[in-house]
Amino acid sequence: QSVLTQPPSASGTPGQRITISCSGSSSNVGSNTVNWYQQFPGTAPKLLIYNNNQRPSGVPDRFTGSKSGSSASLAIGGLSPEDEADYYCAAWDDILNGRLFGGGTQLTVL
């Protein structure tokens, strides 16, 4: 069981806006920045959001990250079938002295 908690699955219809949550604690999400990664089957993950809400160049502004307290969220607006993938949050943990990943959320676009 991951220290960072994500829902195992999420779904939405094309054009819809969905959010994926990442719940941690004061030693990780609460005191360190959160990154998000997107992974398609059979491929390496890709950095989607860093520093809570920054997008690398090339990532559409439909993807937005936010953080409040010990929880973070990834919002995807204007859902497209191309967004079907697994999404992971990550953060440093000051007690474990290491990087943590959430368990991942599989997004289905119906």
Added chain:
Amino acid sequence: EVQLVESGGGLVKPGGSLRLSCAASGFIFNDAWMSWIRQAPGKGLEWVGRIKSNTDGGTTDYPAPVKGRFTISRDDSRNTLYLQMNRLETEDTALYYCTTDSKSPPWRYFDSWGQGTLVTVSS
């Protein structure tokens, strides 16, 4: 363009050892902090450890499941990162990725990934 190419994976018996390599190019390797991340079949991502640049001390950090069994090292003259894995367990079966880490804000860690190398631990 950043390139990370892992190699060295394979089939090994429980209790055995294996050394993975990651050839890096397209960035200043000797200034980079680097991490290894693994993904068991059908499972999520798990951080395996990181190494700081030698200018930042070259120290390493590991999570509990691999501490004392895995060792990360680097050869800056060869732009290569290594993961020495000893006393392997069946639970170590996974695809192992080499990634760039981040030493400072804005904490853009795991920005670049290799294609991964598969390690299978089985008798």
